[in-house]
Amino acid sequence: MKKLFLCIFLLFFISPTYANEYDRQYLTLKYQGVAIGQISLAYRLISLSTSLSIAKAVDKEYIFSLLSNVDSTILNCRSIITGNNADPDTLSKHLLEGIDALISCSQNVKDYTSLQSYDNLNKVRTCIDKSSENIEKLTDEYNKASSLFKEKVKTK
Secondary structure, three states: OHHHHHHHHHHHHHOOOOOOHHHHHHHHHHHHHHHHHHHHHHHHHHHHHHHHHHHOOOOHHHHHHHHHHHHHHHHHHHHHHHHOOOOOOHHHHHHHHHHHHHHHHHHHHHHHHHOOOHHHHHHHHHHHHHHHHHHHHHHHHHHHHHHHHHHHHHHO
């Protein structure tokens, strides 16, 4: 009985297992979905920071702290996408571009908070508007990729 148990143990737990293409695509879609959620949240927090800065509702240190947390979160998201996607697809590339745009947007808000000028405010508004459009495009692109994946799974 012990030998049988040992054989089963070796068979299931020690032998290497390889993820198939389905598992890889499924995992990639999950990472992409989480990334879009984080990008969307970062966008909302950057917008909130902008409103707080315009209204001078809080100290600039508070805004800098909030934006630093946002930056580190989306940079972590960036490392997850690049680390788990050796051959990035179009959506992953667009996610990385969206993350870079939000980092730039965050810096624009920091600049505006430090020196409230019309030029800095225009940079922030332009960046926020572009980020909003980008999130809509990313969401649509993700929904299409997810639908294609589901159709592919159904046909198997």
